[in-house]
Amino acid sequence: MPFSADNVQRQMSEDITTQNTLTQRxxxxxxxxxxxxxxxxxxxxxxxxxxxxxxxxNLGPTHPSTHGIFQNILTMDGEKxxxxxxxxxxxxxxxxxxxxxxxxxxxxTLTDRMNYCSSPINNMGWHMTVEKLLGIEVPKRxxxxxxxxxxxxxxxxxLICNSIxxxxxxxxTGFLYVMQKxxxxxxxxxxxxxARLTTNMGRFGGMERDLSxxxxxxxxxxxxxxxxxxxxxxxMLNRNRIFIDRTxxxxxxxxxxxxxxxxxxxxxRAAGIDYDVRVMNPYSSYQDFEFDIPVGYTxxxxxxxxxxxxxxxxxxxxxKQAIENLPEGPFHADAPEFYLPPKQEVYRNMEALIYHFKIxxxxxxxxxxxxxxxxxxxxxxxxxxxxxxxxxxxxxxxxRRPCFIFYQAYPEMCKGVxxxxxxxxxxxxxxxxxxxxx
Amino acid sequence: MLTNQEIADDLLSQFGxxxxxxxxxxxxxxxxTTVETAKPMIEYLYxxxxxxxxxxxxxxxxxxxDNKGGELSVVYxxxxxxxxxxxxxxxxxxxxxPDVPTLVDVYKSANWMEREAYDxxxxxxxxxxxxxxxxxxxxxxxxxxRKEYPLEDATRQDKxxxxxxx
Numbered sequence: 001m002p003f004s005a006d007n008v009q010r011q012m013s014e015d016i017t018t019q020n021t022l023t024q025r026x027x028x029x030x031x032x033x034x035x036x037x038x039x040x041x042x043x044x045x046x047x048x049x050x051x052x053x054x055x056x057x058n059l060g061p062t063h064p065s066t067h068g069i070f071q072n073i074l075t076m077d078g079e080k081x082x083x084x085x086x087x088x089x090x091x092x093x094x095x096x097x098x099x100x101x102x103x104x105x106x107x108x109t110l111t112d113r114m115n116y117c118s119s120p121i122n123n124m125g126w127h128m129t130v131e132k133l134l135g136i137e138v139p140k141r142x143x144x145x146x147x148x149x150x151x152x153x154x155x156x157x158x159l160i161c162n163s164i165x166x167x168x169x170x171x172x173t174g175f176l177y178v179m180q181k182x183x184x185x186x187x188x189x190x191x192x193x194x195a196r197l198t199t200n201m202g203r204f205g206g207m208e209r210d211l212s213x214x215x216x217x218x219x220x221x222x223x224x225x226x227x228x229x230x231x232x233x234x235x236m237l238n239r240n241r242i243f244i245d246r247t248x249x250x251x252x253x254x255x256x257x258x259x260x261x262x263x264x265x266x267x268x269r270a271a272g273i274d275y276d277v278r279v280m281n282p283y284s285s286y287q288d289f290e291f292d293i294p295v296g297y298t299x300x301x302x303x304x305x306x307x308x309x310x311x312x313x314x315x316x317x318x319x320k321q322a323i324e325n326l327p328e329g330p331f332h333a334d335a336p337e338f339y340l341p342p343k344q345e346v347y348r349n350m351e352a353l354i355y356h357f358k359i360x361x362x363x364x365x366x367x368x369x370x371x372x373x374x375x376x377x378x379x380x381x382x383x384x385x386x387x388x389x390x391x392x393x394x395x396x397x398x399x400r401r402p403c404f405i406f407y408q409a410y411p412e413m414c415k416g417v418x419x420x421x422x423x424x425x426x427x428x429x430x431x432x433x434x435x436x437x438x
Numbered sequence: 439m440l441t442n443q444e445i446a447d448d449l450l451s452q453f454g455x456x457x458x459x460x461x462x463x464x465x466x467x468x469x470x471t472t473v474e475t476a477k478p479m480i481e482y483l484y485x486x487x488x489x490x491x492x493x494x495x496x497x498x499x500x501x502x503x504d505n506k507g508g509e510l511s512v513v514y515x516x517x518x519x520x521x522x523x524x525x526x527x528x529x530x531x532x533x534x535x536p537d538v539p540t541l542v543d544v545y546k547s548a549n550w551m552e553r554e555a556y557d558x559x560x561x562x563x564x565x566x567x568x569x570x571x572x573x574x575x576x577x578x579x580x581x582x583x584r585k586e587y588p589l590e591d592a593t594r595q596d597k598x599x600x601x602x603x604x
Contacts, residue, residue: 089573096558097582101589132464262494262547273519280522370463372515372524374495385498385515398498398513408550437573 048077057419061090065168065423068433072410072422079418084411088404092437099397103362104130105204105340107397112198114401115435118157118378119199120149120189125375128283129384130204133371134364136335140327142206143285148219148322149192149201150284150375151315155226156185157378158266158308158315161430165305166237168427169246174233181229184222191215205339206332219323226316234309244302251413251425253299261409264402265380267429270307271299277376288325289318301428308430338364362392379403379430403435440521442467445489453479468513468526476529477539480514483525484544491516491525494541497551499559501584502530509533510561514541531561540566558583 046054060071069090075082095110102110111122124146131138138146159182163175186196191214193201202208211219237243253263258271268275274293278286294310296303332339336355345352358364368390374383380402389395406429414422446460449469456479458470471479483491496515503509508530515526531538540563541548552563553572560581563569571578580587 089575092573094582097589259492260546262545275519280519372464372466372526381495383496385496385513387500396498396500398496400496400515404550404554405547408547 046075048082052077054082059419059422061087065427067164067427068431068436070426070431070433070436074414074419074422076419079420081414081417081419081422084414084422086407086410088407089437091433095438096397096399099394102393104364104366104393105359105362107394108202109198109200111399112200113434114399114438115157115378115382115403115432116197117160117430117432118153119197120153120201121157121375121377122382123199123201124150124284125373125377125382126384127202127204128375129371129373129386131333132373133367133369133386133388134204134335134338135367136205136333136338138206138284138333139330140285141210141329142331142333144322144326145192145207145211145331146202146284147286147289148211148319149189151318151322152185152188152219152222154315154378155312156182157430158312161428162237162305162308162312163233165247165301165424165427166243168424169243171237171240171243174236178229178233181222181226184218184225188215188218188222191218203332203339205335206330208332208340210331211326216323219319223316223320223323230312230316238306238309246421246424247302247305247428248300249298250301250417250421251428253409253413255299257409257412258299261412262405263380263409264406265377266307266311267299267304267406268380269293270296270303272297277374277381281374283373283375289321291315291318301424304428364392366390366392374400377402377435379432379435380406399438401435401438403431404438407431407436440489440518440523445523445525448486448489449479452482466524466526468528470528470530473529473531473538476512476514476527477541477544480516480527480541481544483516483527488521489518489523490520491518491523493517493519494545494547494551495524497541497548497555499555499561499583501533501559503585505530507532510536510559512538512555512561533560536561537564538562539564542566557581560584 048054055076057074057076058071059074061069071087073085073087099107099110108123108126111126112119114122159178163178166174189196189199189201191212193199193208253271255271255273258268258273263271264275272295274295276293279293291314294307294314296307336351338359340359341352341356346356366388368388370387372383372385374381381400382402383400385398385400386394387396410426413425417425442462445467449457453471453475456472456475461468483489493516494514495517498513500511500513501509502511510531510533511528513526513528515524517524529538538561540552542552550572552566553569555561556563556569557571557574558581570576574582
């Protein structure tokens with residue numbers, strides 16, 4: 001279901017940028033060339049091709065509109081960006097190194113802190129990777145519960161990204177409105193794992209607890225109350241003249257560029273390539289559900305916004321199907337060697353006590369081997385490449401973090417746009433600092 | 439539907455004795471090859487009319503201290519979307535001369551991935567346009583993901599494998 005942006009007058013935004021350049025020129029004439037910090041190279045000001053002096057602007061590391069800790073050293077000609085150099089690593093926490101010293105179950109908490117807008121997807125991606133290595137078959141009910149939680153997480157992730165895009169282009173209302181729905185999703189998380197942001201949800205072999213009556217009630221309530229809110233949010237922005245002027249044609253990504261720069265997830269699909277891990281390599285019973293993959297045309301900011309909106313509706317559809325067809329049965333695999341027994345059992349039952357001790361000490365039989373497993377994260381293909389030498393922790397764990405890979409296209413996307421557009425481009429790419437740096 | 443066997447046969451006919459072996463882990467095949475062959479092989483896979491491995495999913499460095507003469511390993515993980523097929527190409531380089539040709543001219547996304555591998559393992563990607571540290575501070579004078587830098591106090595007594603019958 002591609003979105004039509006044909007009716008939108010792209011000319012409009014071009015007019016605005018020309019106006020900006022004109023005002024900027026007048027200002028330079030009035031205030032002289034000494035505006036801002038001159039960009040110097042060996043003490044000599046850098047000049048553009050038509051002889052105008054360029055300035056350097058330090059955007060970040062802490063800047064309210066970058067939603068995280070990124071630094072971009074921009075060389076600017078007036079308000080237009082000539083080139084940018086991104087510096088990353090401000091919240092690098094060496095997850096891959098730490099993982100080499102931790103038992104597998106303790107690595108789940110590291111994955112939370114990557115894309116913290118959709119932690120359950122990271123958690124479950126990691127659990128599925130380990131299950132693949134250990135050869136655990138997860139029962140259908142657990143798979144469906146996982147799908148529900150992952151799709152809720154995707155909705156929360158996309159809600160944040162799209163509503164923040166509204167804020168960055170000057171519309172705060174939508175943000176505040178959908179935050180209420182995100183809060184309800186977080187309450188469902190709480191019901192499932194006790195935490196809200198860094199969830200640590202589920203266990204190897206399934207879920208830690210079954211969907212409680214309260215959780216099912218909350219999910220059903222969410223299904224009831226979400227569409228009107230989302231419709232109103234879309235009504236506010238989708239055909240909003242100001243929003244369209246700000247976003248259409250800003251930061252376009254062609255299919256070739258997206259492929260070359262390793263884009264994945266909504267940013268890739270906005271460029272018109274319908275690659276989705278859920279469909280290409282189905283995991284956790286995604287093949288049971290009916291859903292579409294929204295794709296865009298031009299890969300500009302507006303398309304990215306629309307693709308995310310479309311995905312929210314598709315995720316919503318999946319949740320509805322999953323909760324209606326939720327299979328009966330156990331919520332975790334019968335794998336006592338790997339699945340942490342319930343606490344009551346541990347106090348009363350010898351076997352449970354032994355397994356509990358062994359699992360907590362990291363003494364589970366891990367085969368020698370390696371596995372790559374990818375899930376469709378909030379931002380794209382989130383992959384875990386786990387190499388095990390039979391020890392209690394991974395020999396090497398490489399996390400494929402989608403943000404890290406597509407963020408390197410940002411300088412090229414920003415070339416020639418105004419500073420305010422650069423902010424919107426970053427916002428629409430949904431770069432999450434935790435995932436970028438890991 | 440493309441199979442690993444087809445790719446293996448094709449690569450063997452093309453590169454012959456340059457291929458050191460194949461491995462398969464959970465349906466993903468790994469091709470072991472020499473440092474000089476890795477880039478031509480990936481370019482060949484990229485341009486191949488049916489394979490079309492045009493997406494670089496990941497690039498990982500690994501340190502194997504016991505593998506003398508090839509302590510550092512680079513894993514190229516490529517994906518063919520037209521065939522929905524994944525493939526890994528692996529090479530080993532000696533730790534005292536870890537020179538590997540860059541892939542930036544094949545996949546632009548290799549730029550930061552190679553910088554990351556350099557940052558953590560010290561693999562020198564020859565021809566890379568901007569091979570500097572990416573996540574760690576620039577003043578750092580060692581490569582932290584190598585195995586000689588233990589994460590915890592090595593004198594800890596409670597995690598000795600012998601105590602657990604390993």
